[in-house]
Amino acid sequence: MRKRVHIQDLQLGMYIVKLDGSWLKHPFWKSAFLLDKAEDLKTIKQSAITHVWIDTTKGKDIETAATITIAPSTTTTTATTTKNTKSSLTDELEAARETLALAKQATIEMFNDARMGNSISLDETGPLVDEISQSVARNPAAMLSLTRMKNKDDYTYLHSVAVCALMISLGKQLGYKGDMHALGMAGLLHDVGKMAIPDEVLNKPGKLTDEEFILIQSHPLRGWEILKESYGVDDIALDVCLHHHERVDGRGYPDRISGNELSLVARMGAVCDVYDAITSDRCYKKGWEPADALKKMAEWKDGHFDEAVFNAFVKTVGIYPTGTLVKLKSGRLGVVTEQSEKTLLKPKIKIFFSSSSNAPIPKKIIDLTRSQETIDSIEEPETWGFDRQHIMNLLIEA
Ligand SMILES: [Fe+2]
Ligand SMILES: [Fe+2]
Known part of the structure; x- marks a missing residue:
C-alpha cells in the first residue's frame, strides 16, 4: 500500500517511491529506493521536501498508535494514527x-x-x-x-x-x-x-x-x-x-x-x-x-x-480554542495560541494590541498559568478591525 508520510514521521527501513514537490528541491537523483542509510534520512529531513510517498509492501510501515494516548484498537482493522512527535x-x-x-x-x-x-x-x-x-x-x-x-x-x-x-x-x-x-x-x-x-x-x-x-x-x-x-x-x-x-x-x-x-x-x-x-x-x-x-x-x-x-x-x-481573540483584564488584546494542560481557563495568549490606546503593542506570549492576568472577555475580531487572516497570521508568526 502506498502512503503519503510527513518527513517528521520518516524512518529508516521505509521504501520511498516518490518525493513530493519540485524535483529541483530533491536531494537525490533517484526517487524510488529503500531508505537504509542514516545520512540519506538526514539529507531528506534537512531538504525543502515536506512529504514522501512510501510503499509499505516493500519497506517499513508508519508506526501504529500503540504508544500514544488513545486506547489500542480492539478491531482487526489497521490502526492508522501514528506515533507522531508533537509539533509547534x-x-x-x-x-x-x-x-x-x-x-x-x-x-x-x-x-x-x-x-x-x-x-x-x-x-x-x-x-x-x-x-x-x-x-x-x-x-x-x-x-x-x-x-x-x-x-x-x-x-x-x-x-x-x-x-x-x-x-x-x-x-x-x-x-x-x-x-x-x-x-x-x-x-x-x-x-x-x-x-x-x-x-x-x-x-x-x-x-x-x-x-x-x-x-x-x-x-x-x-x-x-x-x-x-x-x-x-x-x-x-x-x-x-x-x-x-x-x-x-x-x-x-x-x-x-x-x-x-x-x-x-x-x-x-x-x-x-x-x-x-x-x-x-x-x-x-x-x-x-x-x-x-x-x-x-x-x-x-x-x-x-x-x-x-x-x-x-x-x-x-479548549474553552478558549486556539485562534480565539480575547481581551485581558489589563485591556490588552491577544490571540489564544496554546491550551494549558493544567486548566482550560488559562491558555497561552499572544498579546498584540492595546484596547485602551487602540494601538498595536509589542507582541509577546503570556502563559496565564504563570501570570496575574486573566481573560476578561471574548472579542469579535471585526469589532477591532481585524479579519480572520490577520488572526491567522498572528498564529503563524513564530
Ligand atoms: Fe454537517
Ligand atoms: Fe448534515
Whole structure:
C-alpha cells in the first residue's frame, strides 16, 4: 500500500517511491529506493521536501498508535494514527495547510461523483484521512484553525474535512477503542447527501420554504443511500451519515431516535457537526467565535447532545480554542495560541494590541498559568478591525 508520510514521521527501513514537490528541491537523483542509510534520512529531513510517498509492501510501515494516548484498537482493522512527535503550532500549520489543500481537492472530486449520481471511491481520500489523523496527533489546533477559513463555495468540503479532524480529536479524548481511520472517514463523508440537494436550495441566503426545508432534511438519508452503494464504506460511516442530525431527546431527524439507541459515533458526529457549522461563516450568517459557540452549545446541551461526549469535546478544543481573540483584564488584546494542560481557563495568549490606546503593542506570549492576568472577555475580531487572516497570521508568526 502506498502512503503519503510527513518527513517528521520518516524512518529508516521505509521504501520511498516518490518525493513530493519540485524535483529541483530533491536531494537525490533517484526517487524510488529503500531508505537504509542514516545520512540519506538526514539529507531528506534537512531538504525543502515536506512529504514522501512510501510503499509499505516493500519497506517499513508508519508506526501504529500503540504508544500514544488513545486506547489500542480492539478491531482487526489497521490502526492508522501514528506515533507522531508533537509539533509547534507554527511548524504544524505549514504541514496542515498542505494536507488540507489535498484533502479538499480529493473531497471535491469524491463529492462530484456523488453529485453525478455515481457511487464514490475512497481511494484518494483514504490516505488523506490518515494524514489528517497524523497532523491532529502532532498538533490538533493547526488543522482545526485552518478549516475555519471557509468561504461559501468551499463550505461543504472544508466542513467535511473539519468534521473528520474533529471526530479524530474527540475520539482520542474519549479513548475511543475502535478504528480511528473509520471515525475520520465517517466525519469526512457525513454530509455527502448534500450533493443530492440542488445548490440553489443548499446555499439559499434567504429563509427556506417548508418544501426546501424538508428537502435539506433529506440529506442524511440521501447520503446513506449513496454510501450504501459505494465500495469500502463501513458501518460507522453509514451510521454517522444517517444519524448526525439526531438528538438525544429524540427530536432530531430522520429517525427521531434517542438516548442509548443512538450509537456513540452518531452522538460524536452530532457534536462535531454542530460545532463546525456554527463557527463557520455561511451565506446567511456569520460564524460564531469558537468560545461563544461552545457556550451556546453548553446551553443547548440538555436534550440536544450527549453530556459526556460534549464535555469531552470541550476538553478537545479548549474553552478558549486556539485562534480565539480575547481581551485581558489589563485591556490588552491577544490571540489564544496554546491550551494549558493544567486548566482550560488559562491558555497561552499572544498579546498584540492595546484596547485602551487602540494601538498595536509589542507582541509577546503570556502563559496565564504563570501570570496575574486573566481573560476578561471574548472579542469579535471585526469589532477591532481585524479579519480572520490577520488572526491567522498572528498564529503563524513564530
Ligand atoms: Fe448534515
Ligand atoms: Fe454537517
